[in-house]
Amino acid sequence: MNRDFKRLIATMTAEEKVALLTGSGLWRTASLPQHDIDDIVMTDGTYGVRYSSAQIDGSEKWSMDDFISVITQTADQASAEEPAAKGGSEALFSASLPATCFPNGSSLACSWDVDLVYQMGQALGRECQHMGVGILLGPGINIRRTPLAGRGYEYYAEDPVVSGDIAAALINGLQDEGVGASLKHFAANNSEYRRTEMDSVIEERALREIYLAGFQRAIAKSQPWTVMSSYNRLNGVQTSQDPFLLTQVLRDEWGYDGLVMSDWYGIKDRPASLLAGNDLAMPETRRDKQTLLAAIDAGEVPMAVVDRACYRMLVLLDKVQRNRRPDARADFPAHHVLSQHLAAESIVLLKNDDDILPLRPEKTRRIAVLGKPALEPVIQGSGCATTVPYLLDRPLGEIFDLAGDDFNVTWAVGAPDDLNDDEAALEQARRVAQDADVAVIFVSTAVGEDGENGDRQDLNILAGHERLICEVSQVQPNVVVVLANSDAVVMPWLSQCKALLETFFAGQGMGRAVAEILFGKRNPCGKLTVTVPNTLEETPAWLNYPGENLRHHYAEGLFVGYRYYDKRCLTPRFPFGFGLSYTQFTYANLDLSATQVGEADTLTLSFDLTNVGERDGKEIAQLYVSAPDGELIREVKALKGFSKVxxxxxxxxxxxxxxxIAELACYHPGLADWVITPGTWQIHVGRSSRDLPLYAEVEVDCPPRYVPLRDDNSLQQLIQQPEAFARVVALIAGKSQRSPDQVREKLIRLAPDLFCGLLIALTEFLALDIERDELNAVLAGRE
Structure with a gap:
């Protein structure tokens, strides 16, 4: 479609332009054959390609029932017809075509491995090309503000730096294969509770430094072909029609030139959404077309706005069409191996008392495997991202495979029913565990508690699974727990196990990855990208979640995740960035490329990292900074970089x-700009947010920025701004016949006691004849 797009747009009618800016059916854009414009296909999801051939290829007429069936599907439905074990040639037909179910976002980000995530993006791109998909609706990078959020399993982290870098890697891999990404959900979609109605009320610093920063970082590093607006309101405005978000921030400040599309049925006022910068309305709705066309005809939406959106749409269509690879065939077996590798790199070893892991025949030859998830693994969340796995590794089968003749493995389900206790099954599990040297118990949160349009009710694992741990630990001191969960859980049972493997939702290769880690074939290296709390009540958003009267106040402000725990001096169950290994690493000899830097500089930090253990391994080194004291409240420390070695x-x-150094800036609402605090910054490097053995200081030399003063500011505030203070001193000296030095000395002496504003202080207490406008002009430097 290498044509003059502006000339093409000029030949189109208003009706054709409206059609171009509206979906066709559920998963396609409009086709305008009279202008040689072909449609493209887009589909979910964030960790796998969910392709419904019936809906996309048109063998069944799409309806609202189809859409509801997509967003309400649960993970167990997606896997119900899968092969019993790895090795089946092809999965049976289900609601969606089989595809690789990679680790979900909450698991994937724990790899902290941008190179490997890039490979996952490439694999997703190849599967999209295989299925004829031009846009994959992901990744999702909303901040995991509360572990109750229903779609937390799709999102990466509580921190925007790791979120942005992981997202950029996935996008670059995907788009290098000729398939566009849709970075979502923009913005502040941090819970699923009444998600299309709730107003996320966020002060501007937190909004920009936490909730928008990951999007900004990902866009700068990857330029996604599309961005998807979210369902919620933001500070009173529907995000899909918010000019501040979609035009001022996204386009004017960040320079994004791609296409913005709505989430499905996320637009409430189509003319307002287009005016705000939401180019494409998805999916097709008759009302959106009618209202937009009427607004154009009435002159309420200028044709220039319509044409600009059409231009972006044509540029996107051209990208997709030029990059089509109709003969592409995905290598699903190779992608399964990649999914195993990703899972292994993402699994986090949270506890390993007495070095119970890895399992060794001389120490733990007899292994009891317990829990239904060993046979029916919980590998993904529920909702529109749910993927039918092409292959499925079942942990029990993989454990038997790797154990070989070196171990004696027995199995008991323990808790066959997720809702009710089974005393006979529980007793069998106790007997099997008692006769073993170690019990490996697979547990999970409830399947379907996560997902769309609803949040988790608590942070517990299934009650039957918790009881299984408790009962088995009474007869077997060596308990290893393998946990599958959407987001953080509370762990009252933690003292009853010696080792804990956190998998989150690790995709179809999880079973093999877990088995290889258990037997030491792989060394665990994942680290947490969220803080694990001791209780739900201690989480930062607890008192303001889920909100009331359709308003969700983000009252914790900047202090999300580890920032909150650090500021309140709380010790969480496990800190952000934490993860154990079968080996040990030491940090030493931190050097900085400079001890004094300017705001345009880049500082290089170098240090020695040593594997002092007896196994090969990988360490995720993390860089945090602490700001000097300044006018604005700051976090104790903030992640600014990382490297997996x-x-x-x-x-x-x-x-x-x-x-x-530019990344040290915080947003100053009074200046409406990003500001770097001059002074001595602290540099911390180490293995988690609470374990940072290396320390250095760097002096950041940049001119201080001041909020403009007014006549009602205090004398103390004036003195803090030397240039403005000098101007006021000169004004007073001219009116009082005193020398500037005398005036300066007197004002400094009086400042602590003068609580009133400057105008009152100068006219009433010093009896000077100064007009308000005159004083404000001097304060502003306009005298």
Whole structure:
């Protein structure tokens, strides 16, 4: 479609333009054959390609029932007809075509591995090309503000730096294969409770520094072909029709030039959404077309706005069409191996007392495997992202496979019913565990508690699974728990196990990955991208969640996740960035490329990282900074970079991290701009947010920025701004016949006691004849 798009748009009628800016059916854009414009296909999801051939290919007429069936499907439905074990040639037909179910966002980000995530993006792109999909609706990078959020399993982290970098890697891999990404959900869609009605009320600093920062970072590093607006309101405005969000921030400030589309049925006022910068309305609705056309005819939506959106749409269509690979065939077996690798890199070892793991025949030859998830693994969340896995590794089968003749493995389900206790099954599990050297118990949260349009009710694992841990631990001291869950859970049972593997939802290769970690074939290296709390009540958003009167106040402000725990000096169950290994790493010899830097500089940090253990392993080194005291409240420390480093046993490597000084800026609402605080910054490097052995300081030299003063500011505030203070001193000296030094000395002496504003202080207490406008002009430097 290498044509003059502006000339093409000029030949189109208003009706044709409206059609171009509206979906066709559920998953396609409009086709306008009279203008040689072909449609493209888009589909979910964030960790797998969910392709419904019936809906997309038109063998059944789409309806609202179809859409509801998509967003309400549960993970167990997606896997119900899958092969019993790895090795089946092809999955049976289900609501969607089989595809690779990669680790979900909450698991994937724990890899902290941008190179590997890029490969996942490439694999998703190849599967999209295989199925004829031009746009994949992901990744999703909303901040995991509360572990109750229903779609937390799709999102990456509580921190925008790791969220943005992981998202950019996935997008780049996907788009390098000729398939567009749709970065979502923009913005502040941090819960599913009444998601199309709730107003996320967020002060501007938190909005920009936490909730928009990940999007900004991902866009800068990957330029996604599309961005998807969210369902919620933001500070009183529907995000799908918010000019501040979609035009001022996204386009004017960040320079994004791609296409913005709505979430499905996410537009409430189509003319307002187009005026705000929401180019494409998805899916097709008669009302959206009618209201937009009427607004155009009435002159309420200028044709220039319509044409601009049409231009973006044609550019997108051209990208997709030029990158089509109709003969592409995805290598699903190879992608399954990649899913195993990703799962293994993402699984987090949270506890390993007495080095119970890895399992060794001389110590734990007899292994009892317990729990239904060992046979029916919980690998993904529920909702529109749910993917029918092409292959499925079942942990029990993989454990038997790797155990071979070196171990004796027995099995009991323990808790066959998710809702009710089964005393006979529980007793059998106790007997099997008692006769073993170690019990490996697979547990999970309830399937379907996560998903769309509703949030989790608590942070517990299934009650039957918790009881299974408790009962087995009474007869078997060596308990290893393998946990599958959408987001953080509380762990009252933690003391009853010696080891804990956190998988989150690790996709179709989870079973093999877990088995290889259990037997030491792989060394665990994942680290948490959220803080795990001791209780739900201690989580930052607890008192303001889920809100009331359709308003959801983000009252914790900047203090999300580890920022909250640090500021309140609380000790969580497990801190952000935490994860154990079968080996140990030491950090030493931190050097900075400079001890004094300017705001345009980039600081290089170098340090020695040594694997002092006896196994090869990988360490995720993390860089945090602490700001000097300033006018604005700051977090105790903030993540600014990371690197995943592979080291052989005994190996030392010099690791370098880059820190652009511009990334130290915080948003100053009074100046409506990003500001770097000058002074001494602290640099911390280490293995988690609470374990940072390396420390250095760097002096950031940049001119201070001040909020403009007014006549009602205090004398103390004036003194803090030297240039403005000098101007006022000169004004007073001219009116009082005193020298500037005398005036300055007197004002400094009086300042602590003068509580009133400047005008009152100067006219009443100092009896000077000064007009309000005159004083404000001097304060502003306009005298």
């Amino acid at each position: 592979a080291l052989a046993a005994g190996e030392t490597r010099r690791v370098s991290l880059q820190l652009p």
